[in-house]
Amino acid sequence: MAPPAAIEVQGDSDTTGIILPDPLLAPIPSNDILGRRKKADKAQWGTAAPCDTANFRLKNYEGKPKAKRWDHILTEEAKSRKGNSLKNAAKYLSKPGLITLGGGIPSSEHFPFEEISVKVPTIGHFSEEETRKTGVTLTAGKHDLAEGKSIYDISTAFNYGQGAGSAQLLRWVTEHTELVHDLQYEDWACTLNVGSTSGFEAALRMFTRPGDMILSEVYTFSAAVDCATPLGIRVVGIPMDGEGPLPSAMDDILTNWDVNTRGARKPRLLYTVPTGQNPTGCTQSFARRKALYKVCQKHDIYVIEDEPYYFLQMQPYTGPNSPDVPPPKTHQDFLKSLVPSYLSIDTDGRVMRLDSFSKVVSPGSRIGWVTASRQVVAAYAKASDLSTQNPSGISQLVFFKLLDEHWGHGGYLDWLVHIRMSYTRRRDTILAACERHLPHDIVSWIPPMAGMFHWLKVDYTKHPDYPAESVESIQERIFMGNIDHGVLLMPGSYFYANVEEKHEDLFFRATYAAAPAEKIEEAIRRFGESIRKEFRL
Template sequence: MSPPSAVEVEAVDDTTGVTIPDPFSLPIKANEIHGRRRKTDKSQWMLAAPAYSSSFKSNSSLKSKPKAKRWDHRLTLESHSRKFNSIKQAARFLGKPGIISLGGGLPSAEYFPFEDLSMTVPSIGAFSEHETAESGVVIRAGKHDLREEKSIADISTLFNYGQAMGSAQLLRWITEHTELVHAPPYADWSCNMSIGSTSALEMAFRMFCERGDYIISEEYTFASAVETAKPLGINVVGIKMDAQGLLPEDLDTVLREWNPAERGAKKPFVLYTVPTGQNPTGATQGGQRRRAIYRVCQKHDLYILEDEPYYFLQMQPYTGANQPDVPPPKNHEEFLKALVPSYLRLDVDGRVMRMDSFSKVVAPGTRVGWITASEQITERYRMHADTSTQGPNGVSQLILFKLLDEHWGHSGYLDWLIHIRLEYTKRRDVILDACEKYLPRDVVSWQPPMAGMFHWLRIAYEKHPHYPQKSIPEIEEEIFMESIEQGALVMRGSWFYAQNDVEHDTLFFRATYAAAPFEQIQEGIRRFGDAVRISFGLELESREANGTNGNKA
């Protein structure tokens, strides 16, 4: 049968017809991806084979979308100076039939002390630890499965040296997943694996920023981002926030009024943001907020570093105590539609590098993530990675490939993400219930988080009996140390300042509901509440009335 034409017409009656669109131009669905995969030569899966997202996109991605803006004027001298790794470039010839390699220093798999790898993983739809113990599926990878045509990935291939973009086997799945979830609106987007978002961020800073430059972020931001920037000589300017995170009006004002002579640096052109479940505030930028910020970035020609480890930890809407829950998504389409659109999805210019990670939805120890950006930027990124990280962990890549591609597939992975969504919703609701019960509402306030794993608690320091004799940092120190004394660890908000040299007139603490058992979340919040009451000279809650025994951890 010949392939369908771009436009077909089917008769309705003798005089009318209806146009049938090309099925390959329609939005892709999770359960259709496998059948719509492009044919790939077997050499693609061989040892150290180079791989590119362009080989794995669906036909609809290769239509008449515009190409990305180029960023030559923003790349650093270091980035412009980097060249391709010549030895790794030679690896592309390893797939040539009959070739005898006496070239690269790739160890023989004969000397890998691993014959097979097996693991028990959840069946689709039975994701809990208990269900996995009862009905989990054992998946296996052998040393020579590729040679024996049992699989396209095996120990001999993925446990060996690889390329900076990662293995073709897992890169194909990542490219398909990115297309399914984000559908970037320009043609020449590309994915490249990383060893995690902090590493990817460090490379991005080196690609875009010279010593003495400023970048922009939220006024409270991921501490490791600031700590990564500082040794590179990069300064951070913080933008004011509200319950939805970064304020586009303040972003525009800071950029419009930037005075290079006063600041001692040129106007910033890099925005680092965590748009969903932001660390530390838990704020999530809504769709309209993201569009407004993107327009400001277009106006001032900013490049956006979109750090999104919590993107799939978007939760069910919070309805409050004793209120009926919102029903969960009924299917994959509903789930994907419920997600706030990413900057990558809005990026008509190619001005976004999105950083994704398996750390929060599979396991942080895999040390596998990926970036998505224009081909120009991912190529630059590969040149940095080739002589530093070299590539992501091959053992982890094999494990993830077997789980995500061969076992769950895209459809099963979306089922897993829906499961994670509901699990984090329960955890979020537990900590909110504990806050309602145990925190003194006249001095502690909060917004229910929509996503992520952090709960941001605002302290009304101005109501402290010893303010202003005691400064805000002194009150923060007092509450923090009293909380430790009571047996609860929460993080100081001051640890997350984008700018430590600027005076702040707010006082926050960050709590997480990610890992502790439900009863410990409740007890931890109660102990923190006691610490606040002691600091403010308020009467303690009755522990007996609340059903707790008062024992410290």
């Protein structure tokens, strides 16, 4: 279905939109969202205008429970922040007839940009070649808001903004969150940020203090450990299987926590990447997520759900010579195929979900968002106001033109299905190459269900020099042998949650995200040669 034009979007959604009577909790189809938007206060579209997620939610949350309070976990740093006092005054800028000499906001006449244009795909024609031939050019002018052409323009986006982001894009991500997740409590909110790495660092400052330990998968995102270490935070690795962290192991760690042995108080935070986890590629099933959530409830653990790969959930893998599984037929089929998130099962408001456009649109945009209880989002936004300030206005404007005015929610879901199928083909390519080129008695793997990574287990006990030679030494020899053969794979030790804990496995991480099919095939062939030489096969 063709997307509405920019002026139609403004007219339908901001001035004449009709709210259907008592929509309750029924799912809202993606193509109904524009018509259900509440009539907006136009003042919220202005420069540095404050905005509130509650103004953009479409469903009725009456009867849902309130989130728990987290004062006992929030740090003194988080609780003491009062926000940016200068930005707090921005709420008065919309008063009619007000002459302001108070703010340090520069005049847009000094912005040397009259308009910006980007060429993007039309819905259903997403390939690079199709975009070159049939793509459309979206243009944002300097004064489109004042001239009634759009609700977002250069004069607004390129100026200072609020830590929560612009109302224009915050509305879109709020609607998207409702579309995808079945939220179980009333007082949830969203706030924009500059990406999930920044979001995780802010969460550490909000929920931990130097000397604390947090929980994560035994193999975890290395940048998360690198982020925590300078803050004086150590990570406890939870043993994993093919579905991620083991609930029984996590419960055992917390039940038997000994302050003297661990040198830290009992953890209060779980950091997890539930879908297509980096580095293991594993995806937690719905049952696994519910079980881990129950352990968090039992021990009062707050959850940081980092989900950059959530929409890279792929078609089922049916074997190297099996026919392709066709894509979902409808948006609803696509959404139903996704494993429900922690956010969807959270009844306590104990989950901070980190979403990102980095893996599905562009990492350089530095646009993401946080969903959590209003208390936590308010604390997060205050931190943003005094650190990152606000996400890039240029990025926000470009994303608004693409997502809201051009694709709409339905078009974005179509794009995500396109990405899903592309990654499915890449995943199948690397799995087929592994079947052809790797010695199966030495190297084993579980086909990833999502994400960008293939986790290869090497049976070091079959190395001719083991046990005289250590696992660490064998890993280093394989790594350098790979380099000699012209292929780079990341050693599993790079991803230890805690290097001081005992590790008895040997893994290498491969990614199928960027290289073309023929390069993936050749890389795995070279890895197979390297392994055979090292193990003297």
